[in-house]
Amino acid sequence: MFKNMAATMPGPEVLDCAGMTRADAFAVRQGVASLTLMERAGAGVAHAIMARWAPRPAAILCGPGNNGGDGYVIARLLRDAGWPVTVFSLGDVAALKGDAAHMAGLWTGAVKSLDSFKTERFALVVDALFGAGLSRLLDGMALKASRSLAERDCAVVAVDVPSGVNGDESGSEGACVKADLTVTFHRLKPAHLFHPARAACGEIIVVDIGIPDGWRQGAGALPEIVQLPGITLPDTGHDRAVHKHGKGRLCVLAGPPGATGAARLSAMAGLKAGAGLVTLLCPPASLMEAASASLAVMTKSIREDDFADTLSLHRPGALVIGPGAGLNETLKARVLAALSTGVQAVLDADALSVFADDPKALFAALHDRAVLTPHTGEFERLFPGLLDASASPLEAARAGSQQSGANVLLKGPATVIAHPDGRVAVNIHASGRLATAGSGDVLAGIIGALMAQGIAPFQAARSAAFLHGEAGYHLPPGGTAEDLLAVIPAALESLGREQERLLTLNRLGR
Numbered sequence: 001m002f003k004n005m006a007a008t009m010p011g012p013e014v015l016d017c018a019g020m021t022r023a024d025a026f027a028v029r030q031g032v033a034s035l036t037l038m039e040r041a042g043a044g045v046a047h048a049i050m051a052r053w054a055p056r057p058a059a060i061l062c063g064p065g066n067n068g069g070d071g072y073v074i075a076r077l078l079r080d081a082g083w084p085v086t087v088f089s090l091g092d093v094a095a096l097k098g099d100a101a102h103m104a105g106l107w108t109g110a111v112k113s114l115d116s117f118k119t120e121r122f123a124l125v126v127d128a129l130f131g132a133g134l135s136r137l138l139d140g141m142a143l144k145a146s147r148s149l150a151e152r153d154c155a156v157v158a159v160d161v162p163s164g165v166n167g168d169e170s171g172s173e174g175a176c177v178k179a180d181l182t183v184t185f186h187r188l189k190p191a192h193l194f195h196p197a198r199a200a201c202g203e204i205i206v207v208d209i210g211i212p213d214g215w216r217q218g219a220g221a222l223p224e225i226v227q228l229p230g231i232t233l234p235d236t237g238h239d240r241a242v243h244k245h246g247k248g249r250l251c252v253l254a255g256p257p258g259a260t261g262a263a264r265l266s267a268m269a270g271l272k273a274g275a276g277l278v279t280l281l282c283p284p285a286s287l288m289e290a291a292s293a294s295l296a297v298m299t300k301s302i303r304e305d306d307f308a309d310t311l312s313l314h315r316p317g318a319l320v321i322g323p324g325a326g327l328n329e330t331l332k333a334r335v336l337a338a339l340s341t342g343v344q345a346v347l348d349a350d351a352l353s354v355f356a357d358d359p360k361a362l363f364a365a366l367h368d369r370a371v372l373t374p375h376t377g378e379f380e381r382l383f384p385g386l387l388d389a390s391a392s393p394l395e396a397a398r399a400g401s402q403q404s405g406a407n408v409l410l411k412g413p414a415t416v417i418a419h420p421d422g423r424v425a426v427n428i429h430a431s432g433r434l435a436t437a438g439s440g441d442v443l444a445g446i447i448g449a450l451m452a453q454g455i456a457p458f459q460a461a462r463s464a465a466f467l468h469g470e471a472g473y474h475l476p477p478g479g480t481a482e483d484l485l486a487v488i489p490a491a492l493e494s495l496g497r498e499q500e501r502l503l504t505l506n507r508l509g510r
């Protein structure tokens with residue numbers, strides 16, 4: 001889905017539109033002319049177009065602000081390269097101001113009114129109507145143009161964001177342009193990461209427009225894209241001195257009879273992700289079912305009323321609680337008991353939903369050694385209305401983490417990991433093949449295994465999301481959660497090798 005992004009992404013941070021404006025102003029204070037930034041932005045789009053398409057009749061739709069200014073640069077550079085180009089303007093060209101007026105002045109061809117734009121005359125259309133300055137829903141000529149683009153089979157390239165999409169937001173109430181390629185500048189914006197806005201972007205390229213180092217000063221903790229050099233993997237070496245107890249002990253709570261599969265997936269994932277010892281804590285009635293289906297995973301019977309005692313007996317480095325656990329008061333009590341011991345814990349599935357009627361009781365017990373792993377439905381149960389009220393899942397997860405006091409990993413095609421201190425990361429390294437039943441149980445087990453091995457919860461959640469995503473790329477078509485377990489070692493190996501290569505290059509100063 002994010003093909004080629006690694007090669008073109010100049011940096012890992014995500015910037016909102018205000019942050020981008022600040023970075024732009026910083027560049028200008030450092031002596032980079034804003035016209036130079038606009039020229040580089042337009043050149044980046046023009047080069048991306050020429051790298052993908054041979055010359056063909058192209059329409060450049062220019063808006064009333066600087067997004068339109070970029071459009072005039074693109075028109076000039078494509079025409080200079082021999083492309084047949086027609087420019088359409090939304091509004092009067094004479095009304096343009098500043099850099100956009102300057103760039104329009106360098107365009108020596110005709111400028112037609114957007115009203116006369118007919119999609120069928122063009123094989124490629126550049127959408128330079130609105131970018132970061134979008135302030136209301138599309139209407140009038142812009143709305144008409146976006147609709148006519150949707151009806152025709154011509155290539156559409158969006159400048160910065162597809163017009164109608166607000167760069168800070170994952171969704172839009174109104175219509176927007178649907179692009180095949182979106183070229184943005186300096187850093188990704190939230191809209192490039194989250195559906196449905198992301199789906200309107202098509203392929204995404206980030207162009208470096210030469211904003212000087214130092215632009216981060218005073219920007220606070222920016223959300224970042226999880227990347228391989230920044231994750232922590234378990235030690236998978238051949239050191240013979242290592243004992244299984246020294247490689248991390250993980251406990252997983254099993255559910256009632258007939259529903260132990262989810263916890264068994266988590267437990268197996270924990271072993272595959274390097275935990276030395278994994279124990280399924282089973283209600284007595286589930287013991288035989290769990291034991292007969294497990295080989296390397298240990299099984300232990302637990303009593304109804306002594307979950308904190310059970311944990312102090314097994315002294316796990318981390319606990320996974322929730323997958324297939326059953327929605328009942330016993331589970332609620334066990335979650336609260338586990339949290340009261342201070343053990344590092346992954347709360348997944350039923351351990352979240354069981355608090356739908358009283359999330360505050362959960363929040364009062366949570367701490368930053370816990371990781372909540374909701375999908376959007378579970379998130380809504382714990383934080384009613386927060387997703388809708390937030391510009392994007394990024395903001396929602398950050399707010400959810402601060403409200404609850406725990407790390408929150410909000411699952412989706414782009415998974416957000418938030419720490420209560422305000423740090424946020426987004427994992428986009430994930431195959432669509434992960435969208436299969438039980439995949440979340442596997443993720444919970446991997447997070448638990450990494451925490452049990454001494455990796456701090458926020459870092460464990462970031463790293464596990466990336467490793468789980470990598471395992472998805474090793475899955476054959478039609479792969480199930482069981483198949484996902486089987487490819488975790490291969491995923492660990494390939495990431496370990498690549499990380500070592502990057503570290504070596506770094507040491508050599510490359």
Ligand SMILES: NC(=O)C1=CN([C@@H]2O[C@H](COP(=O)(O)OP(=O)(O)OC[C@H]3O[C@@H](n4cnc5c(N)ncnc54)[C@H](OP(=O)(O)O)[C@@H]3O)[C@@H](O)[C@H]2O)[C@@H](O)CC1
Binds near residue numbers: 066209
């Ligand atoms: N920052 C940087 O580093 C760089 C930025 N660059 C480029 O600048 C772009 C941002 O430019 P920008 O701020 O001028 O905003 P832009 O999107 O052109 O629109 C503003 C105009 O549209 C109008 N308007 C808005 N919504 C409307 C609607 N629905 N329907 C009708 N009108 C609407 C709005 O009117 P107003 O709201 O003021 O009434 C205003 O007149 C950015 O995306 C990137 O492409 C590059 O050059 C590289 C360096």
Ligand SMILES: [K+]
Binds near residue numbers: 067129158161162163
């Ligand atoms: K645009």
